[in-house]
Amino acid sequence: MARITAGVGVSHVPAIGVAMDTGITDQPYWQPVFAGFERSRDWIKKAKPDVVFLVYNDHCTAFSAEMIPTFALGCAAEFAPADEGWGPRPVPMVKGHQKLASHIAQSVILDEFDLTIMNAMEVDHGLTVPLSIMFGQPDEWPCLVIPLCVNVVQYPPPTGNRCYNLGRAIRRAVESYDEDLNVVIFGTGGMSHQLQYKRAGLINSVWDTDFLDRLTSDPVGLSQKPHVDYLREAGSEGIELVMWHVMRGALDDEVVEVHRHYHVPASNTAVGHIILENKVKE
């Protein structure tokens, strides 16, 4: 059967993608950002996922103000990197796993999570930057990708509790799929940052560190955090972190933290990254 073996939490700052695309990752500003990803790239080479289930948000790219689905699951055969206003990123086409995606859709909808199904969707930096961080710059992405796009742009996003429970439902869906597949789930976005108005530039490292700690020590309690805490303590765009709860909910209750990286800043944002593995059962 298919199984989810590990989770990756990672920021998806667009400037990280630009730094890779323009070849400036060894500049002093960027070097400490990318140094923390070297171990992650070694780890994922060894982990060899067949499929990455990637939880991210669209930044008013594929979805305009006309249509704002709370959860949209990518069921297409492929997803083209979008032009966000300065040309598409020069990264490979993202290939989906249509059969697993539609199996997950059917399973979680019958599990009472009313997803929107996307049979055509372009993907922005929210999805492609985490792939670049974890896989570098290959000619083709080394695995298939199932995107789950979460609304965190128009308030309110889904609650942390809802995201956590959706993660659990996704796990049940994956485990009821017959093909033998290794699935790694990514929760992306954050950490603390505010991009707008007079409080732009807000960073709260103490809060971020507590969030990273509790992914292992108290994930259920962490998922109960009210939205206003994210907005106030981690900045108006820090609320992207609700997406990490989908990742955490899809893992075992007890996990092992195998890697962590935290750095301020990348552009306006605190970069946070964690790799969590399920304990191996014999």
Add this chain to the structure above:
Amino acid sequence: MAQKDYEDIPGTFVFDADRSRQGYHLNMFCISLRLADNRAAFKADESGYLDRYPMSAAQKQSLLERDWNEMLRLGGNIYYTSKLAACDGVNFQELAAKMTGMSSESYRAMMVGGGRSIEGNRYKSEKGQG
């Protein structure tokens, strides 16, 4: 209307349904700039292009004047207004600096120094902001 528990956060507009409704046409204009042809048409005749969108005179004025905070006050969302900034060749960090009233250099230095502190920035009452 019920009290919003996020209205007492200083220096912040939370893009909720009220703001989304108010800023709908402004935001739809901004997202149109995702496409190169539209960027070219806008640059050729900004005012004429904006007239395609039934927004308020004040919203139109804020766009023409690149008054980034006024756009947000009138229902714009940062992910939309940043597309106008991109069209102007202004990156996200430069845009953030403009909204805070800092120079790009001092804003960048603030970020490299660890960012804007949360201390004193949780509640409007701490800042004496209305």
